[in-house]
Amino acid sequence: MKTIAHQALGATVAETDSRRNSPATPGSxxxxxxxxxxxxxxxxxxxxxWFATLGTRSLVSPDEGRYASLALEMARSGDWVTPRLNGLLYFEKPVLQYWIGALAFLGFGVSEFTARLWPGVAGFLTLLAVGFTAGRLWGREAGIRALAVAASMTWIIGNSHFLTLDTGLTLFLTLALSAVLLAHASPEPRSRRRWIWLAWAAMAGAVLTKGLVGIVIPGAVLVVVSLWRRDMGLWRGMHWASGLAIFFALAAPWFVLVSMRNPSFAEFFFIHEHFARYLTQVHQREGAWWYYVPLLLGGMLPWTGGLPWLFRKDPAAQEDGARIKTRDILLVWCAFIFLFFSASGSKLPSYILPMFPALALLVAAQLRNTAASTLRWHLLLPALAWVLLLALAIDPARFASVSTPVEVLQPLADAARLGAVIFLAGAAIAWWCLGRRKVTAAVLAVALAHLVASSMVMQAHNTYGQLKSAAPLAAALQPHITPETPVFAVRTYDQTLPFYLGRNVVLVDYEDEFALGQRVEPQRWIKNLDEFAATWQSLPQAAAYMTKPTWLELQQRGLPMRTVFEDQRRVVVLKK
Structure with a gap:
């Protein structure tokens, strides 16, 4: 069977080559x-x-402020080895995204756009990788569809427009996956070797972005697929000697340098941030076993109805015995990521993002063999989701509270209603196209409508996001302080505050993720409220950021304070 299959593949390649080498007619x-x-x-x-709205929203706490501040401090300090957050050592994650962010700030200036530029670029490159891979495997039409499917998946859109590490990780893991798929499909040894080398380089990028998960996911999928299909072809084709040389040449130097300069790095990064994070609930981010189920269903919109397709046998796949198929690798990739993070003691919504490009490839593969009349009915699920959102957005006051007034929800509701109308119009166009068996046009109509509608809702999030951003309080504080005025964060910390103030703040009675840095450099923070009160009284000028309960407590202590900013959650004061 293998011999017949390989002969057929060779004939197909030869036929393709002959078409390429034959004279092209003017019409062609x-x-x-x-x-x-x-x-x-x-x-x-x-x-x-994709890029239009990157800079139109304020950064929100915690992730966006954290990673923007880390990159900005690296750009300003010139220390490209040791990451610091608000002036304190920070070893929770590797350095690659901080490097890229710092270069963006140095090259294009400091703004929300440059802060989010790398996630935006990484997300866009992920779409291109998905489209390119599908095009090489199944033809140009499939490539266009895969690109459109990936570009419109809600979870890919959302994570590519907020500043986190997971979009960069997803890019590198998608490049590794795509390179292995293309190497496996290539009949030419030199081509296979180059694709595998790209996979090793991409895994190095993933490790430098988020740590050991960048090698654990591809490695585990390789083992599971090989054992499941009882075929060691993938394993033997990894060019281990040259591949590992590429991987360590790219990934190892920073880990060596930062460990040499910071003796506390290795234990904290590898033990506390990997094994303790995964095996325990030390980070207090636990969730139920089904935590990622609604995120998968909602994040896959508008293609959630395609989930049942993924388990349907692909009639176009080669029947060549034990030979591993593209579908096998993609299914194991998605299943492993979902189960791996579901079993973790620390869960965050964006952790399963790397499975969505593979889902887009699976959907695109099945679209080749799905009747247009069948696809029509799959439009009903995303249409129903947008109709439900439209109904919820009619009266935003029902979701208002003391800390979240209706004024900040109204723009979100307006955008949701308009977004629903746009998507339903796109779905109607897709329905019309499918009636004429124009599947690619229908896919593009759904994809662009969902992307535009989702982008509008994200943009409208800015009014709500102001409640989780230091942009308004920094704007209120800046006219009242000088570069020499100390600014304190008392019993709380907004990750975006150093970014918008353009300086670090002094933490008071607050540890959280700063515990390591505070232990190594205790002079950089104030341990309790009594020490802060004494420091405040001794200063000729100072400013402080705090929650309302802390503000009331300090008022009772008689500290001289003048309020310059106040909202439902926060207070900013100056020393009188």
Missing amino acids: RSATARTSLGLLALLVVLGLI
Whole structure:
């Protein structure tokens, strides 16, 4: 069977090569040019929509402020080895994203756009990787569909437009996955070797972005697929000697340097931030076993209805005995990521993001064999989801509270209603296209409608996001302080505060993720409220940020304070 399959594959490749080498007619050249221009136009439109809103929202706490501040401090200090958050040692994550963020700030200035530039670029490159991979495996039409499916998945859109580490991790893991798939499908040894080398380099990027998970996920999938299919072809084709040399040459130098400069790094990073985070609930981010189920269902919209397709046998796949198929690798990739993070003692919503590009490839593969009439009915699920959102957005006052007034919810509700109308219009166009068996046009209509509608809702999030951003309080404080005025964060800390103030703040009676840095450099913080009160009284000028309960407690102590900013959750004061 294998011999027959390989002969068939060779015949197909030879036929393709002969078509490429045969003289092109004017008509075929014209059609190719039109197709290329159409694809270029699609990418331009997608890029404009994708990057348009990156800088139009304030950064929100905690993740966006944390990673923006880490990159900004690296850019300003010139120390490219030891990360610092608010002036304190910070070893929870590797350094690659801080490097990229720092270079963006140095090259393009400090702004919300440059802070989010790398997640935006990483997300966009992930889409291109998905489209390119599907195109090489199944043809240009499948590539366009895969690109559109990935570009419109809610979880990919959302995470690519907020500053976290997971979009960069997803890019590198997707490159590793795609490279292995393309190597496995390539009949030419030199081509296979180059793709595998790219996979090793991508895994190094993943490790430098978020640690050992960047090698654990691809490694585990390799083992599981090989054992499941009882085929060691993938394993033997990894070019271990040259691949490991590439991996360590790229990934190891920073780990060696930071360990040499900071003796506390290795134990904290590898033990506390990997094994303790995964095996225990020390980070207090636990969740039920089904924690990721709703995130998967909602994050896959508008393609959630395609989940049952993923387990359907692909009639177009080669029947070649034990030979591992692309579908096998993609299914194991998705299942392992979902189960691995579901079993973790520390859960965050964005952890399962690396499975979504693989889901997009699976959906695109199954679209090749699904009737247009069947696809019509799959439009009903995302349409129903947007109709439900439309109904919820009619009266935002029902979701208001003392800490979240209706005024900040109203723009979100307005955007949700308009977004629902846009998506339903796109779904109607897709329904019409499917009636004429124009599947690719229908996929593009759904994808662009969902992307535009989701982007509008994210943009409207800014009014609500102000409650979790230091942008308004920093704007109120800046006219009243000088570069020499100390600013204190008392019993609380907004991760965006150093970014918007353009300086570090002094922590008071607050540890959390700063515990290591405070232990190594205790002079950089104030341990309790009594010490803070004495320091405050001794200073000629000072400012402080705190919650309302702390503000009331300090008032009772008689500290001289003048309020310059106050909202439902926070107070900023100056020394009188």
